[in-house]
Amino acid sequence: MGASVVQLTESKKHIQHTHRVFEDQKKAFHNNPAPSLTERQENLKRLKQALLTYQDRLLEAIDRDFSCRSRDESLIAEVMPSIQGINYTLKNLEGWMKPSRRHVSILFQPASNKVCYQPKGVVGVIVPWNYPLYLAVGPLIASLAAGNRTMIKMSEFTPHTSALFKELIAASFPEDLVSVINGEADVAADFSSRPFDHMLFTGSTSVGKLVMRAASENLTPVTLELGGKSPAIVSPDVPMEDAAQRIAFGKAFNAGQTCVAPDYVLCPADRTQAFVDEFRAQFSEMYPSLRDNDDYTAIINERQYSRLQGYLEDARAKGAELIEINPAQENMGDGTHKIPVTLVLKTTPDMKLMQDEIFGPILPIVSYDSLDEAIQYINDRPRPLALYFFGYDRSQQHQVIDSTLSGGMCINDSLMHVAQDDLPFGGVGDSGMGHYHGKEGFLTFSHQRAIFAKQKFNSGKFVYPPYGTSVHKMVYKFFIR
Structure with missing residues (x-):
């Protein structure tokens, strides 16, 4: 058979x-x-x-x-x-x-x-x-x-x-x-x-x-x-170590196979290299090796592995700069379904990884010149399941909260809003309902179930027909104003 x-x-x-x-x-x-x-x-x-x-x-x-x-x-x-x-x-x-x-x-x-x-x-x-x-x-x-x-x-x-x-x-x-x-x-x-x-x-x-x-x-x-493409905004003045550490944890956890994983980073143009350097340092501290490290999760199956490799090949072919974070410089072939976290610079909108939810250990970095520009970038796209803002300036925090819409949000952390027992979890728009x-x-x-209950006395009878009585006129006088 x-x-x-x-x-x-x-x-x-x-x-x-x-x-x-x-x-x-x-x-x-x-x-x-x-x-x-x-x-x-x-x-x-x-x-x-x-x-x-x-x-x-x-x-x-x-x-x-x-x-x-x-x-x-x-x-x-x-x-x-x-x-x-x-x-x-x-x-x-x-x-x-x-x-x-x-x-x-x-x-x-x-x-x-x-x-x-x-x-x-x-x-x-x-x-x-x-x-x-x-x-x-x-x-x-x-x-x-x-x-x-x-x-x-x-x-x-x-x-x-x-x-x-x-x-x-x-x-x-x-x-x-x-x-x-x-x-x-x-x-x-x-x-x-x-x-x-x-x-x-x-x-x-x-x-x-x-x-x-x-x-x-x-x-x-x-x-x-x-799901969707959940952005992480690095503010102009947040200590880079703090932002990179928390983004690295959220992206590497379960090898990025998380619906609320940071999908891409919006970083000030003059801080991009600092983010790359600090991300590399923080990730390497968490995962000094990958191939035989049980702390670093594999991609679930060949189908998802091929999809992610296709994103990297498509981005490379369209001019992106790929930075593989592989601390021990290990060969990841030979059937292992592990992919090192890969930072992607010089992205363009036509790249597949900038159109689809990545759902894996690939992290594009998009440069911005002002926080308003970063917010506009998010608002020009479908509403994400999560949004992350890294910065300690309260006015900037409120600006991002008031100017964007996402299913949930973390300020100066990633993923952790999902674990809060007393917070609702859900999406909005393309990220769910x-x-x-x-x-x-x-x-x-x-x-x-709404329940309206009366007992024996029925006050409603005073407005029953025939209409036009003095009682009706009095009711209208007091309650239509």
Whole structure:
């Protein structure tokens, strides 16, 4: 039997499984549409315990999928924020679930207004390959906190992690509460066409459009966490060591395979060489070698490796100056999927790396002559998922905040806004829509139901027909002004 036939058969099984689980979760939700605080807390504790129990195996699986993924990076970016997110949610969930009282105008008294937070039903989550654990667990935390049933489609590019996560979930939850779906792109396409009560997708802008198009057929609300070209502005007067160190960390972490990684640097023209020199020094201190250094993560697969090499070849052919930061001057060939961080000078708009999200260890440097020019450069392009400003002048900080729009922002740091439990995470425009993390995650997966309540006395009858009475005239006099 040919490979394509086998894949087709496997895909059919996955799709049939998806349909069955979806129907089972719908029925289970109808039988228990309002899980108690205790139920939700127990589900979150069960998830936490499973993550702790499977921790070492998860780290090994992620490492296998990447061929070399730093254990510490997986702990810092996958395990730790997952555990901390559960802890934060457990601490605050009771308060989030309480109905919020709202004002009632004297026109409608006596009555009460409140907003109740109710589960939406069955939630679908589509997970990318770059952080396969955290980007599955983060939405799951929010969905369980809101009282939903959840189906999770893992990436086909992380087969070891996806299979292990499916095992973890199956050992911890009944299938009609949480279920993991694996399979190829055709399974993902079918998954996105299910009439979920909410769907969250993390991935590229191009695929996000397809997901949104499929969801629109069912009027399924979507949260899209996409990417884009997140800029880092180096101010005219920031100490270069500070800026270069923090940008180097954000770019080299997971070898740049991070949706909020600094995609390019806007640097004052007269400070460009200083940035290059300091970046080289800071990166070399963090990663004195690359090839056999387990701290430096590999590119996930041959497809992504070839894409990134193509960006470098295209830039070189169009006149760019490439500066490879390879401290030990190692040969990176022979099948290793590691690429040294490469700074790119003399960029032009027609270069592929200046048009597409890079998603790898390549960092173009664009020179500017004034902060206004840097801001205009950002505003002339699609709105990014993240924006980074490095400078201690408060007036410059406020100028950048007030004059730009991005999903999130760090001042004098990179990546770290994503790890803040009490900050929403999400994009704007081409970089996505909607938010989650913390309370915003609970709200995203909850239906915020407005409830207006009266008891026996009905003040509304005074404005019932027939119209034109003195009471109507008095009401209009007092309330239309």
